Amino acid sequence: MENGKVVIKVENLAKTYEDTVAVDNISFEVGEGEIFGLLGPNGAGKTTTLEIIETLRQPSSGKIEVDGLDIVHHSWEIKSRIGVQLQEAGFYPDLTLVELLKMFGGLYQVRVNPIAVLRRFSLEEKKKSFWQKLSGGQKQRFSIATTLIHDPKIIFLDEPTTGLDPQARVNLWDEIRKMHKEGRTIVLTTHYMQEAEELCDRVAVMDQGKIIKIGTPHDLIEELLASGFKRDQEVKKATLEDVFLHLTGRHLREESPS
């Protein structure tokens, strides 16, 4: 990120709701082409931070620029430059996936080829289904598919893999890496550390509205080890998740709707 262009710049962002402080004076930058992770336990302020950058909420104070534009004064312009996957979002219950993609094409003022979008996310055979009838993994894939409709350079993913089985999670990681390879900047939140280690170039660790550490996963681990930290037990070369994926295979399951 040192030599790249900065595409997201957050300076002293704070958000207070009546008597609670959701985000407490945080600052960070995201460089072009980075995968940046916001990590933290539930209630740390990750989603609020993301939704403010996505122009869905107003910051209480602070200055935020996305692609060089101030989020308060250029919210409409920013909305058309970013792709957004919300942690919780709904889609019209009586439209099929194809119709929904066409609708989003209309909202973003672009032409879409719904089948091609669905194919990319292995949802082609679900084209006539309704969103509600999809399984958790399919819902997430569809939700991420809607972020790419207008081919944005910056993508926000809020807990994209929460609640998914290991196959679906691994599959989504592949999709995220693919989006990254296409040159997009990706900001994601997660509370799975393995996910952050696999995907993120840099991470910010949040707790109680504050950023307590920023760095590359490698540097943060080295720093901890340098301070004399030692795991109780020597880590094996494989995890139980590796065993699980080895036994059941990495291919996506024909998930039945949950």
Add this chain to the structure above:
Amino acid sequence: MFIAIFGLFGSNSLNVSIGIPADQQNGPVYQALSGIKAVNIVSGSEDELDDKLTQGRLAGVLLSDKGVANPRLFISQANAQQAAAASSIVSGVVDKLNLRVANIQNPPIKLDIEEVSGRTFRFIDFFLPGMIGFALLSTAITSTAFGLIFLKKTLVLKRIFATPTKGLTILFGQGTARLVVVLAQTLVIVLVGILAYKFSLVHGALTLAEMLVLSVIGLISFLGFGLFIAGIAADENTAAPIANLVTLPQFLVAGTFFPIDALPSWVQPVVKLLPLSFFNTAMRKITVEGHFLDQMVWELVGLAVWAVIAYIVSSRTFRWE
């Protein structure tokens, strides 16, 4: 459904029921009364008729127990309007008979009643435009508010707000979706009115066209209120009382089911400024008086002002969650 029920009212609301015991149904006064269309003679024993009178179910009871030359009319304050109608009808009959008996061919004061040619105003003529206003306000406010709140709760609206979609686009979409419903319900109401209750359009198809145009204007105006409710209410439970607060009083006082003239005179000026009053008045000008849209500028300006207020307030208060 409403139109079917309320349409039944019209037929006998102007009748005056006068009770005359069966054994006294004779003599010139009785004969003259039974010849009047608006008078409905009710038979029964004297006691029965007295009971009905005190309950307000009869306008008056006519007894000729002291001879046909000295009829006695009993009226009751239980139904003051009907009582007044009964006494004026009966005294009119008696006066006329007296003149005849006195053989006065040429009374000094002579009232000529001339019927001006025109449409007979029936209850359906009052009721049908009100019905259109009722249906329009329900659709525009209740359907819009609950439709949007559903989208809000299912977070569809949140996802849409993450796209570069202007509020105006959503408003336009809501308007278009309701447009079809509003035009259809106006047509159905008119159709039922024509088929079942012989409602007639003053200028035929032109009147119908004007009614449809006015319905669309009303929709645009009322949609802002639906949007306002959807914007401030978090869920159906909070929306329902607010929607009722906006619609119910208007159904009752804005000339929807009862004429505004029937209200105490001091509230009339206020009531006439309600959005639905403007709509109902304009609609009646079209259907009853046969006016055209350019003859109701005041009502249209009123609707426009309400629309502007509703849109400004709702755009300030709208929240997508």
